[in-house]
Amino acid sequence: MSKQSTKPPSGTRDFLPRDIARRRHVIGVIERVYASYGFVPIETPSYENLSTLLGKYGEEGDQLLFRLLKRRDALARVLTAGDPQEADLADLGLRYDLTVPLARVVAQYRDLPRFFKRYQIQPVWRADRPGRGRFREFYQCDVDMIGSESLIAESEVLAAVCQVVENLGFDDFTVQVNHRQLLRSMILAAGIALDAEQSALVALDKLDKVGAEGVLAELAERGIAPDAAQTLLELSRPAEADGPPLAALDRLADQLNDDDGQQAIRDLRELNTLCQATVAGRYLRFSPQLARGLSYYTGPIFELNVAQLAGSIGGGGRYDNLVGMFSNQPIPAVGCSLGLERLLLLMDERDLYPELQISAQVIVCNAGAQAEDLLLIAQTLRQAGLRVEVYPNPQVKLGKQLQYADSAAVGIPIAAIVGKDELASGQLTLKNLASGEQQTLPLSEAATQVSVWLS
């Protein structure tokens, strides 16, 4: 067979055992916390009918879908007809996010709880240009509460997410919150027409990245008058970083006087009160310039940021008009998505992983015994709860067996050396490969000694 590339496809990754240990650690923390808040897991197929996906993510999203080529007769028909177009050639698409599948599931299964608290941790695929830490296959960790209009939904989602981030070992993060109705109220107060709302929000959302000048320039480009742009920027002025968390809210309560804006302010105050009763309280900050790009949010929005990290580690908000899209009825929803890949990267940089040994703890080595003796001893050690490998080539010299165990690629800390004479008297020799220490002891005491050395 000719030599070909054995790299994973562009934008994807192989996860070797060490990677898996880290990913499982983080996913385990997320799952345990979400479960403690009463969220339950679902999983959906890797691909959906294209008709389910198309038109849900905007034009750019449609472009980024991975489409599955039709098969056999269905493909033959399209090719025979001649001049096929992209839309004719595919019938299925890889999952692009976890929200559209959730909406489909909520519409399909009518016996779900009325308040459906679900989490979902699965890969999604986007045909983006790979590079700069961007992947085409990456995991999303979504947590959503469906069916409640109460701010308790927001506070539970925020508390769960903050508890996850705390349990992973972070303490220098903030939860910025804002409200879509408040943003609209600011836009109206600035004299910007509502049909430019989405456009203005996209520009405002970049304040962190491009600064005030940058936002003003972009607002001008988007046809918003300089005065209006300036006013919007004033209204959405961030509070002092070390001031009271709701300082800017107090200011806006004076500056805005439409009903929707005042209601949004009351919502945010209540949300703050609720959050103070949870782990989220100490991380919460009102940020009037937080806009979040996605157009589907309808109420409070939030974003999690870690100090000194550009970009967020997660975000979400209330989106009352999306989950019902397949059910033909409005269904209230609050959700938050954590970026798994970014969390993993940060934890790596900050060395936040605990010891995650997953490979064997003991290797059973041969020094003149029968192969079946090695297997029996391995069995005994495994029954004591140890992870045990048997050196699979009994002819090899003991020194080489130990060298293998101690090599960087393997790294098994303890060898159980089985010799003929010792075995005849029910004994074996344990060797601690790090310290060189060695003990000959009865087989029945081996597991205990191994545990002592491991701890």
Next chain:
Amino acid sequence: MSKQSTKPPSGTRDFLPRDIARRRHVIGVIERVYASYGFVPIETPSYENLSTLLGKYGEEGDQLLFRLLKRRDALARVLTAGDPQEADLADLGLRYDLTVPLARVVAQYRDLPRFFKRYQIQPVWRADRPGRGRFREFYQCDVDMIGSESLIAESEVLAAVCQVVENLGFDDFTVQVNHRQLLRSMILAAGIALDAEQSALVALDKLDKVGAEGVLAELAERGIAPDAAQTLLELSRPAEADGPPLAALDRLADQLNDDDGQQAIRDLRELNTLCQATVAGRYLRFSPQLARGLSYYTGPIFELNVAQLAGSIGGGGRYDNLVGMFSNQPIPAVGCSLGLERLLLLMDERDLYPELQISAQVIVCNAGAQAEDLLLIAQTLRQAGLRVEVYPNPQVKLGKQLQYADSAAVGIPIAAIVGKDELASGQLTLKNLASGEQQTLPLSEAATQVSVWLS
């Protein structure tokens, strides 16, 4: 938005919380056992370059690949050129099994252990006609030991797999073993030409399903002379089901006299000796008619069967020429694959699942308190390790809150009812929704009482 189907795509499934609990239980057992044998996990991307996959699964396999349509410019070029064919339109394909990705990984990462014991539990996709319990997206659980020619590899893989099946709760299963070299020896002894070997094995493999007459008919169809066919069938005659596990092997040792056949017989005897030192011993049976369809096996082969179930729950063998396909060198390998979907189905039929409660254990209900009080109490109970939901609509009457908790779709066993007056004296009321029992007690004692009721 117009009404459209909200079913998962044909051949795929949504997994709701109860399904996930069962799948995680089984996967957890598999992972823990494999880890105890020193196998470590890897994961590979959901899709591979088509060039990696094509030609590896035979013509039928190529047909069953899900191919990803090329994107943007690459697609435009193909469509503009005119008269596109299937091969021009796709560049990537969904993973079809876990063995080809393993071979790619082994070739790509040169610092893997020399004896690489890996397991991999991930979905694969096949564009099969769905139906009759066949899925287009389904999980494979592969465990393989790469790099060893010793029969210790076979015995470790077999012991690990038997331990999994035992730990899942099965005791009425068998591991049929045979040897490819022995099959070849039988084929030669029957006077069948070696170029008909694969064809004869495919026919023989159906003995269980179609009986001796069926196999003879199929062998005739495949151009094998009646005498030869009859001899092959005699040689491969199964042993009595309740006879000694190696009875048929003793018979063949007399009937066959070529070197390869005798070596295979010695291998199988040694494998049996090794397995008797492990959990696999009591399940092992030599089955001379076991052929396993796949052409890539080179040594011992095996299959796990559960009593009264047509078809197997897993199987594998030695395949020394496959893993090296991307490395341009022979790399010995032994592996076994368990069919997760089939195991799940069987466990369901036999009611082998333990209690797998994953939803909330306590619901915090409101009887006149503030919303933030409910959240505080939930927080306290969660810190005690409980899974807690807060009823998210504090205005609703208590009776309705309890009704929700007790409904079939929700099923939360215990309610923590928070009233204004009780709270003022640091108390709440716990209600066991199954028994109706009710206790008013200090908040600090609530978690303990909940644990008593749950156990």
